Amino acid sequence: MRNPAEGAVSPSMRHKARHFAMQAVYQWQMTQQSPGQIEAQFLEDQPVKGADLDYMHDLIQGIVENVEHLDEVFAPYLSRPLDDLDQVDKAILRLGTFELLYRQDVPYKVVINEAIMLAKEFAEQDSHKFVNGVLDKVVRAVQRGQD
Numbered sequence: 433m434r435n436p437a438e439g440a441v442s443p444s445m446r447h448k449a450r451h452f453a454m455q456a457v458y459q460w461q462m463t464q465q466s467p468g469q470i471e472a473q474f475l476e477d478q479p480v481k482g483a484d485l486d487y488m489h490d491l492i493q494g495i496v497e498n499v500e501h502l503d504e505v506f507a508p509y510l511s512r513p514l515d516d517l518d519q520v521d522k523a524i525l526r527l528g529t530f531e532l533l534y535r536q537d538v539p540y541k542v543v544i545n546e547a548i549m550l551a552k553e554f555a556e557q558d559s560h561k562f563v564n565g566v567l568d569k570v571v572r573a574v575q576r577g578q579d
Contacts, residue, residue: 441484446538447546448483450527453491454550458523460496467496495530502529509569511562520555521563528567532574540571 455478456470463470471492474480480488495502506529507514514522528547531538544567551560 441487443542445482445484446487447549448480449485449488449491450546450550451553452478452480452483453488453495454523454527454554456488456492457495457526458519460492461519461523467492491527491530494534495526498530498534499526502526502533505529505533505573506566506570509566518556518559521551521559524550524555524559524563525566528563529570532567532570540574544568544571 452474456467456474459465459470460467471489474488475485503514503526506525510517517525524547527550528543531543531546532540535543544564547563547567548560551563555563
């Protein structure tokens, strides 16, 4: 997907990967299409140039494969039942929780900041505050080894 000769992955490339991965997870939540179908559709229909496509793939696959565990980790910190959660917020929380649990190479402050940016871009007006609060509690739980 990404040509290793192109050099290091920039923060912008990772941001774009998260942007598309969140949209793909949202689509998966709504349609239950296979992640492979959704990813192929994104590669064909979306302006993915400049995104870290390997990272995007890893996020989509990892979230779908671990969705039950991810939900178990962040659900205790929700102010409402998981089923009542807005689908965009759910996709962002799943993405952020996945990175916190499975991508220790990404600093938790980056994960939370990226999730806040996605919430500001795609979710309801104050969702970024909600996402920040939940992921902050997930970080504390992960740091205590309670994931």
